[in-house]
Amino acid sequence: MPTRIGICGAAGRMGRALIHAVDAREDVVLAAAIERVGSTLIGADAGEMAALSPMNVKINASLASQIDLVDVVIDFTAPAATIDNVALCRQEGKGIVIGTTGLNDQQKQFLIEASQEIPIVYSGNYSVGVNVSLKLLELAAKAFGDTVDIDVLEAHHRYKVDAPSGTALMMGEAVAKALGRDLKEVACYAREGHTGPRDRQTIGFQTIRGGDIVGDHTVYFMGDGERVEIRHVATNRMNFANGAVRAAAWIGTRRAGLYDMRDVLGLK
């Protein structure tokens, strides 16, 4: 039996890509498509909305009314909506794959608590390339140790609402962990005015927003006389969508717990 998927944020940039990704696989089927209350797309066919053939799934404003139809929820919405959806999945015993970025510490804690009862996959980036890059970053950080300065540069489209990106933060976390540093203590999110010389322990984040950039991340390891740059460039959203749907197919057979895309890919 194919895994029945419910997509929250179905009409968004990622939601539409996710509908394509579900349509392309035989082991999953679209069972529900959820959008915000008041959306003009409520009642439209999800397949047609995503420029595919009709899928006989109408866009609905209530995940609660559709939850019995789905095995796994995929959520790419906004933090407050994500938390509501996790609460419902917890109550109904359904797994959830979360792509939404910009969650605060309290919201992340909510996921940790919910994952004691349901399986949750939570990642700031579902592309295979980014998750492979995280391994390369660990390797580079361990080899360089404290001999280099490290900054993360990220660029995204003009509509992105959170900064730094979830991916940039995951990259910073991976590097900090490999170096035995606490990102909360060493992250530097802005430089302006008379900053003084750079503290080598810090990990800097630089953000660019504009145009239609899908996602571009570079981590700089800057030493004296040499520099390594590890870069990932996304040229379309299907990388993220295919990864998230793969995670949804994977989570169907998991026990309760908090997983990320490296678990899905066997990279841990």
Ligand SMILES: NC(=O)C1=CN([C@@H]2O[C@H](COP(=O)(O)OP(=O)(O)OC[C@H]3O[C@@H](n4cnc5c(N)ncnc54)[C@H](OP(=O)(O)O)[C@@H]3O)[C@@H](O)[C@H]2O)C=CC1
């Ligand atoms: N982890 C990953 O691999 C990736 C993560 N992302 C993240 O996914 C999220 C969504 O990105 P993107 O698709 O570009 O954003 P969009 O704004 O295009 O899509 C979000 C969708 O969710 C809808 N939405 C918001 N609140 C609710 C709600 N309460 N109930 C139902 N639907 C709701 C929005 O509706 P409305 O427009 O009316 O607000 C919109 O249709 C972001 O946090 C982004 O950073 C993006 C790409 C990859």
Ligand SMILES: O=C(O)C1=N[C@H](C(=O)O)C[C@H](O)C1
């Ligand atoms: O909002 C986006 O578009 C993206 N968000 C994710 C992030 O915050 O890292 C992943 C990807 O880079 C696109």
